[in-house]
Amino acid sequence: MQKSLILSAAVAAVFAGGAHAEELTGTLKKINDTGIITVGHRESSIPFSYLDDKQKPVGYAMDLCHQVVAAVKKKLNKPSLVVKLVPVTSQTRIPLMVNGTIDMECGSTTNSKERQKQVGFSYSYYVTAVRMAAKASAGIKTLDDLNGKPVVTTTGTTSDRYIKQNEQGKAIDVKNVYGKDHAESFLMVDTGRAAAFVMDDILLASLIANSRNPKDFAIVGPALSVEPYGIMLRKDDPQFKKVADDTLAAIFKSGQINTIYNKWFMTPIPPKNININLPMSDKLKEAIKTPTDVGI
Amino acid sequence: MGQYQWNWGIILEEVYGTGEYYYQWLITGLGWTVATALSAWVIALILGSLIGTVRTMPNKWLAGLATAYVELFRNIPLIVQLFLWFFVLPEVLPEQMGTWMKQDMPMPEFITAVIGLGLFTSARVAEQVRTGIMALPRGQRYAGQALGFTLGQTYRYVLLPMAFRIVIPPLTSEFMNVFKNSAVALAIGVTELTFQMRQITGEYAPGNPIEVMTMVSVIYLIMAFSVNRLMAFIERRTQVPGYISGGSK
Amino acid sequence: MDFNFSAIVDSKDFLWEGLKYSASLTLFATFFGIVFGTLLAMARLSSIKPLNLAASAYVNLFRSVPLLLVIFWFYILVPLISGVQVGADKSAYITFAIFEAAYFCEIIRAGIQSISRGQVSAGQAMGFTYAQNMRYVILPQAFRNVVPLLLTQTIILFQDTSLVYVVGATDLLGAASKVANRDYIPVEMYVTVAVIYFTISFVLSRLVKRLHTAIAVIR
Numbered sequence: 111m112q113k114s115l116i117l118s119a120a121v122a123a124v125f126a127g128g129a130h131a132e133e134l135t136g137t138l139k140k141i142n143d144t145g146i147i148t149v150g151h152r153e154s155s156i157p158f159s160y161l162d163d164k165q166k167p168v169g170y171a172m173d174l175c176h177q178v179v180a181a182v183k184k185k186l187n188k189p190s191l192v193v194k195l196v197p198v199t200s201q202t203r204i205p206l207m208v209n210g211t212i213d214m215e216c217g218s219t220t221n222s223k224e225r226q227k228q229v230g231f232s233y234s235y236y237v238t239a240v241r242m243a244a245k246a247s248a249g250i251k252t253l254d255d256l257n258g259k260p261v262v263t264t265t266g267t268t269s270d271r272y273i274k275q276n277e278q279g280k281a282i283d284v285k286n287v288y289g290k291d292h293a294e295s296f297l298m299v300d301t302g303r304a305a306a307f308v309m310d311d312i313l314l315a316s317l318i319a320n321s322r323n324p325k326d327f328a329i330v331g332p333a334l335s336v337e338p339y340g341i342m343l344r345k346d347d348p349q350f351k352k353v354a355d356d357t358l359a360a361i362f363k364s365g366q367i368n369t370i371y372n373k374w375f376m377t378p379i380p381p382k383n384i385n386i387n388l389p390m391s392d393k394l395k396e397a398i399k400t401p402t403d404v405g406i
Numbered sequence: 407m408g409q410y411q412w413n414w415g416i417i418l419e420e421v422y423g424t425g426e427y428y429y430q431w432l433i434t435g436l437g438w439t440v441a442t443a444l445s446a447w448v449i450a451l452i453l454g455s456l457i458g459t460v461r462t463m464p465n466k467w468l469a470g471l472a473t474a475y476v477e478l479f480r481n482i483p484l485i486v487q488l489f490l491w492f493f494v495l496p497e498v499l500p501e502q503m504g505t506w507m508k509q510d511m512p513m514p515e516f517i518t519a520v521i522g523l524g525l526f527t528s529a530r531v532a533e534q535v536r537t538g539i540m541a542l543p544r545g546q547r548y549a550g551q552a553l554g555f556t557l558g559q560t561y562r563y564v565l566l567p568m569a570f571r572i573v574i575p576p577l578t579s580e581f582m583n584v585f586k587n588s589a590v591a592l593a594i595g596v597t598e599l600t601f602q603m604r605q606i607t608g609e610y611a612p613g614n615p616i617e618v619m620t621m622v623s624v625i626y627l628i629m630a631f632s633v634n635r636l637m638a639f640i641e642r643r644t645q646v647p648g649y650i651s652g653g654s655k
Numbered sequence: 656m657d658f659n660f661s662a663i664v665d666s667k668d669f670l671w672e673g674l675k676y677s678a679s680l681t682l683f684a685t686f687f688g689i690v691f692g693t694l695l696a697m698a699r700l701s702s703i704k705p706l707n708l709a710a711s712a713y714v715n716l717f718r719s720v721p722l723l724l725v726i727f728w729f730y731i732l733v734p735l736i737s738g739v740q741v742g743a744d745k746s747a748y749i750t751f752a753i754f755e756a757a758y759f760c761e762i763i764r765a766g767i768q769s770i771s772r773g774q775v776s777a778g779q780a781m782g783f784t785y786a787q788n789m790r791y792v793i794l795p796q797a798f799r800n801v802v803p804l805l806l807t808q809t810i811i812l813f814q815d816t817s818l819v820y821v822v823g824a825t826d827l828l829g830a831a832s833k834v835a836n837r838d839y840i841p842v843e844m845y846v847t848v849a850v851i852y853f854t855i856s857f858v859l860s861r862l863v864k865r866l867h868t869a870i871a872v873i874r
Contacts, residue, residue, distance in 0.1 A: 153823070154836060161833070165669060196742045199823050201608035202730070205615055209735040211742065228613045260509065265595075265605065287515070288595040290821075293836030300839060301497065303508040322839060381837070410735065481856035483814035486828060486849050493841040582719075589721035593821060600723055607731065615731050623720055623728075630719035 134186075136347035137213050142186050149175055150198040150212035150342075154293035156316040156386075157374040158236070158339070159217040163381035167195055170374040174235055174358065175216035175341060181357040182350075199291055200264055204228055207342055214354065215342035218313060221405040222337070230347060231340035232354040233362075233401040237393040238310040239333035240272055243299060243318060246328040250306055253282060253331055260285040262295045262304035272308060272334040292317060299327070306330075310337060312388065319386045337406055338397065355401070362398045416614045417621060428606060428618070435602030436625060442519050442588040442598060447581060449524025454531025455570075459561060461532065462539045472532070479529035484590050488522040492594040519591035527584050534580065538573035539565055571644045578637035585629055599625060659843050666834045666844075673830025674851065676744065680826065681813040684751035688812075689805065691752065692759030697789065699764055710760070717757035723818055725754050730822045743824040747816075755812055762804045766797035803867040810859050814852060827851065 134142050141147045151167040152159040158171040183191045196212050203219060206212045207229050218238075221231040242261075244250040250259075265288045287304045289295030296317040298304040307314065311329055318327045341358075343351050361367050371390055378385045417429045460472040479487070492515070496504035511517060542565060550560030592601035603622040607615040663670075698710035717725065729750040730743060770793050778788035798805075817828040825833065828848055835844035 153833060161837070197823055197825075201604060202743075202823065205607060205731045208613060209731065260514075265601075265608070288597075288601075290593070290832075291836065294832070297493075297836055297839060297841060301493075301508060301841075302505055303496070303514070305509075477857060478853070481814075481853045481860065482849050483817040483828070483852055485817050485820065486845065486852055489828075489832075489841075489845045490849055493835075494845050497842045586719075586721040589723040590818065592723070600721060600727070603724070604727060607727075616735070619724075619728055619731070623724060626720045626724060627716070 132349075135349050137344050137350040138182070138186065138353070140210075141182060141191070141213060142188070145188065145190075146192045146194055147179055147182060147214075148194040148196055148212045149179065150196050150203055150206060150215035150217070152199070152217035152291075153197050154291050155218045155313060156320060157379055158312075161381075167197070168380065169216075170370060171216040171218065171235070171339075171341070173370050173373070174361065175214060177361060178214065178232075178341065178354045178357045181353050185353055203342065207344060210344075213344070213350075217342075218310065218339050219342045220310075220337040221340040221403065223405045225342075226345070226405050228345060230343040230345045230351055231403050231405060232343060232351060233358045233403050234338035234340045234397045235358060235367075236312070236339040237391060237397050238312045238337050238339065240308065240335045240337065241311045241314065241329050241333055242306040242308045242331045243296070243314040243327055243329050244306040245299065245302075246326055248305060251330055256284050256306055257282045258285070259305035260287045260303065262287040262289050262298045262307050263309065264289050264292050264295045296321070308334070312386075315388055316386050319384045320382060335406065336393065338402075338404075340403060340405075355403070359401050362401055367398055410616070411613060412617070413614050414617050416611055416617050419611075428611070431602045431606060432599065432622065432625070435597060435599035438516070438591075438596055438598040439585070439588050439600075439629075442516065442523065442591055442596060443585045445520040446523035446527060446588065447584045449520065450527035450531050450580070450584065453525065453528035455535050456532075457528065458532035458535025459539065459566065461536045462565075464557070476529045476532050479526055480533075484523070484526050484587055485593050487526055488519060488590060488594050491522045492518045515591070515595045518594060519588070519596045523584065523587060523591065527580060527587070530580055530583070531577065534573045534576045535569060537576070538569035541572055542568055568646065571646045574637070574641050574644055578634070578641065581637060582630055582633050585633060586626075658846075659840055662834075662838060662840045662843050663847050666830075666838075669830050669834060670827065670847070670851075673825055673827040676824070677813065677816045677826040677828075680747055680751060680816045680819070681809065683748050684755050684812055684816075685805075685809045687752035688755035688759045689763070691756035693763050693794070695756060695760035696764040696767060699760065700767060714757045714760050717754055718761075722754055722815055723821060726750050726818055726822060729753075743819065743822040747819045747822070747824055751812065751816065755808070758808055759805065762801050762808060763797065765804075766801035767793055769800050770796055799870065802870065803863050806863045806866070807860070810856050810863070813859075814856060817852070 151169075151172060153161050153167075155169070155171075157169050159167060159169040162168045179191070179193055183189055196206070198206055198212065198215060198217070200219075203212075203215050203217065204225065207215060218236070219225075219231075220238075221234060225231075242250070242253075242256075250256065261284045263286070287298060289298055289307075292309065292313055295304075295307050295309070296314075299307045300321060307317075311333075314329050318324050318329070321327060341354055343354060361370070368390075373379075375386050375388045375390070417432070418427065420427055421431065457472045457475055461469050461476070463469050482490075496507040498504075499507065507514065546564055546568065547560060550564040555563065588598060589600040591598055592604065595601075597605075599622055603618055606618050611618065695710045695714060698706045699714065701707050701710075726747065729746050733746050733749060774792055774796070775788065778792040783791065816826055819826050820829040820832060823829070831844040831848040835841040
């Protein structure tokens with residue numbers, strides 16, 4: 111691993127002279143040939159990637175991705191590269207990546223070993239823990255309190271698995287309910303159709319912050335899993351991955367990441383000017399200090 | 407892009423980290439599809455026959471009400487109707503009832519889907535039944551009345567037995583539709599066949615969508631074929647001699 | 656339960672965009688569905704066996720599976736097979752044109768079959784080729800006979816376009832659900848789209864009914 115890093119650094123140094131000195135492969139070649147880069151975004155993954163009040167995709171991940179796109183433009187020497195934004199759901203992001211519809215996905219996608227069989231990931235730009243959100247008045251504290259209750263998760267996300275696994279392991283009986291996306295899943299807790307929503311804590315925090323009465327909800331229970339998020343890329347596509355990784359590493363190193371983080375997590379954000387107010391976690395600080403693309 | 411890795415055996419593989427197998431998911435899905443479709447069909451047949459019959463009655467007020475029912479359920483897309491039952495109804499009901507619907511009602515998605523699909527289909531069945539009754543020569547109605555039958559008796563002994571045998575062919579296609587339309591129930595979270603397919607191709611085995619989707623399509627084709635044969639059999643048994651029954655097959 | 660009217664007003668532009676997409680999808684699929692459906696109908700009535708079989712297989716296949724399944728098929732597989740990049744909004748155009756062709760085909764076939772043999776023979780006697788006979792004698796009459804049925808199918812098609820919501824396209828329902836989930840107003844949004852769908856479908860179906868009566872009188 112170390113050796114290949116040094117090697118690739120050496121290769122990069124050798125070819126640093128001209129942008130087109132190395133032969134383009136994979137996604138970069140495709141982008142160069144078509145003149146289009148297609149970015150997959152989410153519609154309700156606040157504050158990573160979601161639609162603002164003008165229905166324009168914005169967010170923490172989108173800001174980072176725009177910089178990657180800028181780096182691609184620079185590398186290919188194509189300032190007028192067309193950037194196509196394609197909305198994806200947790201359901202469709204992997205098929206659309208595998209089949210070539212999107213070139214990169216900027217949302218809140220966990221970098222998991224299982225997913226790495228199909229797709230690639232950039233350095234992690236966020237670290238989250240899977241927990242549950244419930245009505246504060248419901249008195250739900252642990253997984254056991256969910257016995258016999260309806261629990262919602264978004265169709266096609268990893269959290270789905272934690273319920274399934276926990277159902278077996280702890281022998282509690284949970285009624286699985288499915289929402290199409292995070293917003294719909296949360297709506298189910300809000301309207302009382304589900305007792306809890308199992309999901310990454312940051313997504314829960316932002317959904318709560320954006321709800322009508324944030325005090326009505328609480329994030330409870332143990333961390334079912336700690337998960338790194340990365341920009342999803344095509345598998346085995348080292349050239350494009352390097353552009354993404356280098357861009358992120360530079361943002362991390364220069365400290366610009368703190369500005370971007372504060373913009374989305376510590377100050378009011380559209381569409382409702384609500385402040386999520388979530389300071390940077392130690393796990394994330396670690397991931398920024400030593401960039402990594404290791405999945406769970 | 408040109409490097410699809412075929413794996414038809416995917417269906418026999420274990421779903422990562424669950425101890426279950428893909429084929430088990432599909433069988434569960436098929437079970438819910440059949441249960442949803444058949445339960446909805448029972449509702450549709452009973453309500454549809456009733457409302458279709460009422461529409462042909464001389465009482466203007468009743469007939470008008472039945473017509474309004476049909477128009478209402480025919481002119482709103484099924485998926486929107488399911489959303490109305492699932493997301494809207496519990497919120498507009500008195501709070502206690504709404505909460506019961508959301509939390510304590512057993513199998514809320516399934517029951518909502520059955521009722522929603524049942525009512526949607528009942529409007530279409532009602533149309534067929536009405537058409538069947540209207541297709542009968544007026545003389546039949548008069549004959550019944552001439553025999554001194556009450557309105558109820560005329561319907562019970564003269565019109566309905568004939569009408570039902572006439573409407574069986576068009577009802578066949580409605581019966582097929584109820585199976586196909588049951589897929590829409592995935593929108594409110596019923597884990598039927600198409601839902602399972604989406605779940606598998608979306609997250610668990612996104613590398614092999616063609617295999618999984620082909621298998622699911624074949625299951626639907628087999629289902630459609632079986633329904634078709636069953637109804638052809640019933641059609642033959644109930645054919646009215648001397649009548650060319652409608653329908654192409 | 657307070658019904659929040661101002662929220663509906665606030666989202667009217669977005670809903671309008673959704674409705675425009677639904678309408679354009681309906682018109683596109685109707686046009687190409689009828690064109691393709693006519694060819695299929697001619698193939699199904701053709702005496703050339705393989706053509707006949709292929710068309711029958713096509714029609715029976717698409718009439719036996721749920722539209723939702725077909726939407727997923729095209730959504731995931733069109734880009735995979737063709738290598739062309741299409742999003743949910745675009746792939747729906749292809750899906751609906753291809754799917755609805757099977758239904759339009761059956762309507763048009765019935766229309767063609769309703770033309771009496773004498774007409775066909777008359778055309779042949781005038782020395783018309785097969786194409787000319789179709790073009791000048793059979794199809795114009797066949798179409799006129801089935802116009803109400805074609806229009807009714809179009810109304811059904813309009814309602815069916817709401818299913819593209821499941822692949823994340825922003826049709827009328829998709830737009831409404833996005834607003835509903837973002838602003839927590841499912842009641843307002845779903846009631847609004849139900850009213851819009853109902854009004855459009857109901858008015859159109861009344862018009863079709865009147866047209867039907869008008870045509871029946873001329874005949």
